[in-house]
Amino acid sequence: MNLHGIGAIYKFEMARTWRTLMQSIASPVLSTSLYFIVFGAAIGSRMGEVEGVSYGAFIIPGLIMLALLGESISNASFGIFFPKFSGTIYEVLSAPVSAFEIVAGYVGAAATKSILLGLLILITARFFVDYEILHPFWMITFLVLTAVTFSLFGFIIGIWADDFQKLQVIPLMIVTPLTFLGGAFYSISMLPEFWQKVTLFNPVVYLISGFRWAFYGVSDVNLGLSVGMTLLFLVLCLTTIWWIFRTGYRIKT
Amino acid sequence: MEPIISIKGLGKTYAGGFTALQNIDLEIQRGEIFALLGPNGAGKTTLISIVCGIVNPSQGNVTVSDFDIQRDYRSARRAIGLVPQEISTDSFESVWGAVKFSRGLFGKPPNPAHLEKILRQLSLWEKKDNKIITLSGGMKRRLMIAKALSHEPSVLFLDEPTAGVDVELRQDMWEMVRGLRDSGVTVILTTHYIEEAEEMADRVGVINRGELVLVEDKKTLMQKMGEKELSLQLPEPLQKIPDSLADLPLRLNGDGSQLIYRFDIKSENTGIAEFLRRLNSANIEFRDLHTRESSLEEIFVNLVHGARREHEKQLSGETQE
Numbered sequence: 001m002n003l004h005g006i007g008a009i010y011k012f013e014m015a016r017t018w019r020t021l022m023q024s025i026a027s028p029v030l031s032t033s034l035y036f037i038v039f040g041a042a043i044g045s046r047m048g049e050v051e052g053v054s055y056g057a058f059i060i061p062g063l064i065m066l067a068l069l070g071e072s073i074s075n076a077s078f079g080i081f082f083p084k085f086s087g088t089i090y091e092v093l094s095a096p097v098s099a100f101e102i103v104a105g106y107v108g109a110a111a112t113k114s115i116l117l118g119l120l121i122l123i124t125a126r127f128f129v130d131y132e133i134l135h136p137f138w139m140i141t142f143l144v145l146t147a148v149t150f151s152l153f154g155f156i157i158g159i160w161a162d163d164f165q166k167l168q169v170i171p172l173m174i175v176t177p178l179t180f181l182g183g184a185f186y187s188i189s190m191l192p193e194f195w196q197k198v199t200l201f202n203p204v205v206y207l208i209s210g211f212r213w214a215f216y217g218v219s220d221v222n223l224g225l226s227v228g229m230t231l232l233f234l235v236l237c238l239t240t241i242w243w244i245f246r247t248g249y250r251i252k253t
Numbered sequence: 254m255e256p257i258i259s260i261k262g263l264g265k266t267y268a269g270g271f272t273a274l275q276n277i278d279l280e281i282q283r284g285e286i287f288a289l290l291g292p293n294g295a296g297k298t299t300l301i302s303i304v305c306g307i308v309n310p311s312q313g314n315v316t317v318s319d320f321d322i323q324r325d326y327r328s329a330r331r332a333i334g335l336v337p338q339e340i341s342t343d344s345f346e347s348v349w350g351a352v353k354f355s356r357g358l359f360g361k362p363p364n365p366a367h368l369e370k371i372l373r374q375l376s377l378w379e380k381k382d383n384k385i386i387t388l389s390g391g392m393k394r395r396l397m398i399a400k401a402l403s404h405e406p407s408v409l410f411l412d413e414p415t416a417g418v419d420v421e422l423r424q425d426m427w428e429m430v431r432g433l434r435d436s437g438v439t440v441i442l443t444t445h446y447i448e449e450a451e452e453m454a455d456r457v458g459v460i461n462r463g464e465l466v467l468v469e470d471k472k473t474l475m476q477k478m479g480e481k482e483l484s485l486q487l488p489e490p491l492q493k494i495p496d497s498l499a500d501l502p503l504r505l506n507g508d509g510s511q512l513i514y515r516f517d518i519k520s521e522n523t524g525i526a527e528f529l530r531r532l533n534s535a536n537i538e539f540r541d542l543h544t545r546e547s548s549l550e551e552i553f554v555n556l557v558h559g560a561r562r563e564h565e566k567q568l569s570g571e572t573q574e
Binding site: 005093 | 305306307309326327328329330331333335337339341342343344345346350353354355356357358359360361362400
């Protein structure tokens, strides 16, 4: 195992975060805080409780998930896309590092950044709304599992994308709508019955539901199903990455 | 002596059907400077990229320090440093950060003293905290070399190392490459500048249309394939070569002020004495004379043009059939 190699990629990617602190950390924390101010403190105070939880507190898990998914994908996709774009990928490909080690370095750094961001948003939320975490272990488990899974997904997008537009298209056109429609701002039980069934095809529902359960003990779907769906997506991403390195798809000729 | 790199039956055909390399057999000896020459698109970069693990071969096998580049890729790659043709760097990273990254990537523990030594050798130490984007083109190219040397490789690939650099920097790089060879590093370089190969290489390989046309010791190659010319500066220009000298291998330069006699270096009897005697008989005087050997460039051009003519001949033969 080339631990120095993994460390080099990981530190290099983390160094980029510190260089771009405003963009990587401050900006997502600020934009999520605006959600808390508008939907939590301002509008939320005039809304009733959802499943026994105040609206301001109810949306915290969904908002953290929204930031977590977006940042995990964006960090990991940019991390691998940029070396391809600038040509510096030659060094990684010619180094004595295995596919696993490359993925561990890039995805590990992307997931670390997202987890830090998620925790920062959680701390920031405290300034605007009161909340509780009934199951801290499961909260951390969902946070880590989602960050890793969507960083893997971002890595795949970064390999697939051959221009900046493609890099943005899946996060903006697919992931963000799925998160908004996945119960970030509402419980799916509030939807008409037909749309409740349709919503179950949205994988993000299971992430938000499980994460919210860790906070308040209320969920739209069963906890086991939430964990199972997250693990299934993780396995799908790992399989795709294994195939990418086996065939050299878009990284090797 | 055991070769440090052994290439056997190597071939590469891309997905679109283009054959970039075919049946390459080559051995690189430990501690030599090997120059790989060839026109654009000949397959030089593909060959280097396969050895370094960037491109997958279609057939054949390659060992570096006795390690197969596919089965024992970790050990093989640890031995290699690569300076690619394109200057590819992370613009916003510092010089120090870039070399530190390269060393770690190749599995080596931190060694600030070694990195400092390399940066000093390449006159980059003063710039160690500067962002790469602020460096000049020449400095960026030196940084690419520093990155490639950061993990102490025993084989260094330089793909067009002096493309686009000024004469002074080129001389510095040549000096540095010789220094590396003296320290035991094997250097394989591809170049368009034949003078670079002529200046530095111990052995030369010529690649054309994906085939290795020849591999030869540079001095032997120049002796074996080179010709020598004797040029006479005439006080009175000639319109044409006199009939009495027409049987000799002679030509006039553009304005007729130089008479050039071509002879074979290897031949025991160069015919110079006979030529000068007949010149005297023909009452042709000269005021100066000098001899010149053909350069590696002329040999290279002859080889590549010869191969091209052969290829065209084959193609026209096939068309007629």
